[in-house]
Amino acid sequence: MLIVKDISQNFGELPVLKNISFQVEDNEIVAVLGPSGCGKSTLLNIIAGLQKPKAGFVAGADHAISFVFQDDRLLPWRTVWQNISLVNDQENKEEIRNLIHDVGLENFEQYKPCQLSGGMKKRCGIARAFYYKSEILLMDEPFQGLDYCLRHEMLNMLLRVWNARKQAVLFITHEIDEAIIVANRILVLSGRPSKLVKQFILPPQGERNAKSNQLNEIRQEIISIIME
Numbered sequence: 767m768l769i770v771k772d773i774s775q776n777f778g779e780l781p782v783l784k785n786i787s788f789q790v791e792d793n794e795i796v797a798v799l800g801p802s803g804c805g806k807s808t809l810l811n812i813i814a815g816l817q818k819p820k821a822g823f824v825a826g827a828d829h830a831i832s833f834v835f836q837d838d839r840l841l842p843w844r845t846v847w848q849n850i851s852l853v854n855d856q857e858n859k860e861e862i863r864n865l866i867h868d869v870g871l872e873n874f875e876q877y878k879p880c881q882l883s884g885g886m887k888k889r890c891g892i893a894r895a896f897y898y899k900s901e902i903l904l905m906d907e908p909f910q911g912l913d914y915c916l917r918h919e920m921l922n923m924l925l926r927v928w929n930a931r932k933q934a935v936l937f938i939t940h941e942i943d944e945a946i947i948v949a950n951r952i953l954v955l956s957g958r959p960s961k962l963v964k965q966f967i968l969p970p971q972g973e974r975n976a977k978s979n980q981l982n983e984i985r986q987e988i989i990s991i992i993m994e
């Protein structure tokens with residue numbers, strides 16, 4: 767479980783985050799939405815321990831955090847297999863094979879990043895993040911810049927991998943529909959200084975219909991919070 771308690775952050779005179787508190791349970795995908803520049807990446811950097819907050823604390827994920835960034839950060843001189851395997855000391859061949867299968871990279875194990883498409887690099891990054899045994903997986907707009915179809919393919923792939931492993935995921939995005947597809951819970955932040963305005967609990971994946979009135983209402987409410 768991840769506990770974020772009363773986090774505030776300033777950059778000089780600029781107040782960015784104000785008293786942000788929430789938890790992410792094990793086996794839960796929580797999406798964070800908010801207007802551009804409200805401090806989503808700042809929050810993630812604080813949780814990852816890359817930045818110290820002005821106030822508040824983060825608990826529950828001190829030692830084991832996986833991070834998927836907007837860019838792929840694969841080692842260019844390593845193959846797909848090696849990029850995944852290197853995050854753990856002991857190589858678990860079966861788990862790597864399963865992950866490569868689940869992300870759809872079978873037969874590309876020996877390819878290097880320069881031989882992969884953008885989507886394939888994302889798949890490799892996701893496999894690597896799940897292979898590293900972490901308490902929480904942090905994802906900072908991992909599918910930004912991908913076209914609509916590819917983004918949907920990636921979200922389905924993420925859900926497939928997650929369903930087989932169920933781990934705590936904090937997913938930062940500015941795409942409302944992305945959050946509605948992938949998350950169990952959505953946290954909505956206001957503009958700077960950013961506060962946690964509201965959280966939405968989504969219906970279980972199997973019962974979720976993107977066109978349902980319930981999800982439309984959630985979508986509209988999120989839009990009105992973000993546009994305020």
Ligand SMILES: Nc1ncnc2c1ncn2[C@@H]1O[C@H](COP(=O)(O)OP(=O)(O)OP(=O)(O)O)[C@@H](O)[C@H]1O
Nearest residue numbers: 777780782800801802803804805806807808809940
């Ligand atoms: N290291 C830093 N030094 C000074 N200001 C910073 C620093 N990092 C972020 N900021 C400022 O903090 C605010 C929040 O930035 P952040 O990148 O966290 O927002 P975001 O919500 O992730 O934005 P976006 O959705 O556009 O990616 C911005 O005004 C930014 O200029």
